[in-house]
Amino acid sequence: MKFQYRITKGGIVVLSCVAMLGTISCKKFLDIVPDNVATMDNAFTLRQEAEKYLFTCYSYLPNDGSTVSNPGFLAGDEMSTPLTSRYGDYAINLPRGNQNVTNPFFNYWDGNGAPALFRGIRDCNVFIENMKDMSKVPDIGPDERSRWIGEAMFLKAYYHYLLLRAYGPIPITDINIPVEAPVEQFRVKRSPVDEVVNYIASVYDSAAARLPGLIVNRVDELGRVTKPAALAMKAKMLVLAASPCLTEITIMLILKIRTDNCW
Amino acid sequence: MGFLPSIGGGWVVSNEKFFEPLLKVIDNLKLRFTYGKSGNDAIGNANERFFYLSEVNFNQAGYVFGENFSFFRNGVNTLRYANEEITWEESTQLNGGLEINILNNLNIVIDAYNRKVENILLSRNATVPTTLGLQAAVVANTGRTDVRGIETAITYNSRIGSNLGLTSRATFTYNKNKIITTEEPLYPENISYVQRKGSSGDQIFGLIAERLFTDDREVANSPQQSFGQYMAGDIKYRDLNGDGRITNLDVAPIGWPRVPEITYGFGGTVDYKGLVDFSIFFQGSARSSFTINAGSGLDNGGNVVGISPFVLTGGGVNGFGQAGLLDIIAQDHWSEDNRNPYAFWPRLSQNVIANNAQTSTWWLQNGNFLRIKQAELGFNPSVKLLKKVGLDFARIYLSGQNLFTFTSFKLWDIEMGGTDWVIHCKEFTIWG
Incomplete structure (x- = not known):
């Protein structure tokens, strides 16, 4: 639409109106998923891809066997190195006094020198949620499906435990919050330690019910979680929870959180 | 789909009857304005055409099992989360202009504009807490920036006597933008200086x-x-x-x-x-x-x-x-x-x-x-x-x-x- 209009003999007023009406009828045409983009749905169409997702859940396990990734080895003052090339090794930085608040080392919360455990928990939840949907991954047997869910449950509980060990009261993430949720819903408050402990214990229990007692296929599966492992980790967590050290810290932290109102 | 109308008008004041006595000095005087909306769909990363879809990568670092560490599977990495609400940026602009020509020598063009840019696609990193466990930045149309400015161009041509000629021109632009809303946490009063909101985007x-x-x-x-x-x-x-x-x-x-x-x-x-x-x-x-x-x-x-x-x-x-x-x-x-x-x-x-x-x-x-x-x-x-x-x-x-x-x-x-x-x-x- 475009029109001109003369008002007076001398003056000209030009009015132009351009309207862009978009594609209303082309919805189906535009709804096609492009070929070379792998979406989340692709991860749960086949057992082979779902297995990769399970291994992703495992991949957040801290590298506790490494001297530089496990603060238990080199974060004390027993040994240090003057080599600047070793700065990248996180444990070395602690005795050098380089721990800081801006980008802390052994940051299980955000992941610096340690796995980002909240990501791990989210991945476990995504996996459990999709595997519980029987219409997804049709080429997997019911026993194996149940076992895989149990493994992801164990990992979810274990990651909560690692966070509890490091931070005391933590937000419990039993179900993932959708990405498009409003900001207020994102801000989950930390739960008191006893709630976290009870939650972790219950998840360990439901994981144990689905897990095998023994790894039969040792060549391919040794290292995967078993029922005794789940129960042992539950016991370890309960011992930690009973420690007076943790409860004192907890009380302090809870008081601080109440005043800071942080999340 | 969007409705992006615009309207514009101009008025040559010097063509009006009442202006005739002034014509000796001012040869041309024109006022004009435009007001309209425009959309910008060139948002986000050029490599990410389908950013309303989720995207995963199946070749990330995975995990190893087995007696001899021989059973390896790659891991899955989420590159993008699905978001069907993504839309284009929309700007509303009001533009006023003045053209004036004095004594056939001096020509002045002044434009002033006020633009409101809404639905700016922003990463929600600052407002999405770590506890959500996201691997990829979530983007959403949440930003708004206001821009205002003036553009001026002046040219002056003259001949002094028959021998000396002068051509000159000058331009001046003023442009100021201000972030009205952006993705950032609400900082407490005593550190409100950290806040980006209210400052220029640059x-x-x-x-x-x-x-x-x-x-x-x-x-x-x-x-x-x-x-x-x-x-x-x-x-x-x-x-x-x-x-x-x-x-x-x-x-x-x-x-x-x-x-x-x-x-x-x-x-x-x-x-x-x-x-x-x-x-x-x-x-x-x-x-x-x-x-x-x-x-x-x-x-x-x-x-x-x-x-x-x-x-x-x-x-x-x-x-x-x-x-x-x-x-x-x-x-x-x-x-x-x-x-x-x-x-x-x-x-x-x-x-x-x-x-x-x-x-x-x-x-x-x-x-x-x-x-x-x-x-x-x-x-x-x-x-x-x-x-x-x-x-x-x-x-x-x-x-x-x-x-x-x-x-x-x-x-x-x-x-x-x-x-x-x-x-x-x-x-x-x-x-x-």
């Missing part, structure tokens, strides 16, 4: 540098600075929020925005009888700041950026690079013998000292300048004279570019800014 945020530490004892007795190792001779920052630590919460808006709010240029040509002419053009900008890059690195073209001397940087496809030692660093740096707390360069090191390379007032420079962009003196010998030597036309001229710059910054060409290494050479040409 505002520099940095630490307030006080001076250099004189000795390690002072370091030990000052607020802890959390940008890597530091010692005597390194930059001491101000603890704005008073928590005894220098962190990202001590970052405040410093200086002017990076992009000049005012740019201007003016110049003209004078000629005498068509034989001799002289032209000069000035260019300038005001209300901008820049920071010197005190780090060291390579840009995509393999050029060294950052002035940190001695540091061997790079190692990728572009090989290694090393910044040259600037004379001012050699002359004026902190050392054990010369503990000048206000030396230009802090403690020397073979590595980039992260503590000193932070964006701070230490490296902040005023970006204002005015330069003689171009000047030319030309001589056209008369036709009579040329005929004698058998030529039809000749012109001899002396021309210079970037001849002189008025600025407070003397280290290098100010238009290079802090990191951008485009050199404006001084250039002379004599041509006959």
Whole structure:
């Protein structure tokens, strides 16, 4: 639409109106998923891809066997190195006094020198949620499906435990919050330690019910979680929870959180 | 789908009857305005065409099991979360203009505009808490920026007598933008200076540098600075929020925005009888700041950026690079013998000292300048004279570019800014 209009003999007023009406009828045409983009749905169409997702859940396990990734080895003052090339090794930085608040080392919360455990928990939840949907991954047997869910449950509980060990009261993430949720819903408050402990214990229990007692296929599966492992980790967590050290810290932290109102 | 209407109008006032008595002075007077909406779908990353869909990568680091660590599977990495609500940016602009022509010589065009840009696609990193466990940044149309500005162009042409001619022009633009809403957490009252909202989108945020530490004892007795190792001779920052630590919460808006709010240029040509002419053009900008890059690195073209001397940087496809030692660093740096707390360069090191390379007032420079962009003196010998030597036309001229710059910054060409290494050479040409 475009029109001109003369008002007076001398003056000209030009009015132009351009309207862009978009594609209303082309919805189906535009709804096609492009070929070379792998979406989340692709991860749960086949057992082979779902297995990769399970291994992703495992991949957040801290590298506790490494001297530089496990603060238990080199974060004390027993040994240090003057080599600047070793700065990248996180444990070395602690005795050098380089721990800081801006980008802390052994940051299980955000992941610096340690796995980002909240990501791990989210991945476990995504996996459990999709595997519980029987219409997804049709080429997997019911026993194996149940076992895989149990493994992801164990990992979810274990990651909560690692966070509890490091931070005391933590937000419990039993179900993932959708990405498009409003900001207020994102801000989950930390739960008191006893709630976290009870939650972790219950998840360990439901994981144990689905897990095998023994790894039969040792060549391919040794290292995967078993029922005794789940129960042992539950016991370890309960011992930690009973420690007076943790409860004192907890009380302090809870008081601080109440005043800071942080999340 | 969107409805993006616009409307515009113009009024030539000088064509009206009541204007006739003024026509002797003002030849042309026109007022115009436009008001309209426009959409911008060129948002986000150009490589991400389908950013409403989720995307995963099946080739991430996975995990190994088995007696001999022989059973390996790749992991899955989420590159993007699905978001069907993504839409385009929408801007609403009101534009008013004035064109005036006085005595056939002076022509003035002024445009003023006020633009509201909404639905700006922003990463929600700052508002999405870590506890959500997201691997990829979530983007959403949540930002809004207001832009207002003026553009002016003036030209003046005249002849004084029959011999002297003058052509001149000047331009002036003023542009200021302001973030109305952006993705950032609500900061408590006492550290509201960290907030981006209300500042220009190009505002520099940095630490307030006080001076250099004189000795390690002072370091030990000052607020802890959390940008890597530091010692005597390194930059001491101000603890704005008073928590005894220098962190990202001590970052405040410093200086002017990076992009000049005012740019201007003016110049003209004078000629005498068509034989001799002289032209000069000035260019300038005001209300901008820049920071010197005190780090060291390579840009995509393999050029060294950052002035940190001695540091061997790079190692990728572009090989290694090393910044040259600037004379001012050699002359004026902190050392054990010369503990000048206000030396230009802090403690020397073979590595980039992260503590000193932070964006701070230490490296902040005023970006204002005015330069003689171009000047030319030309001589056209008369036709009579040329005929004698058998030529039809000749012109001899002396021309210079970037001849002189008025600025407070003397280290290098100010238009290079802090990191951008485009050199404006001084250039002379004599041509006959």
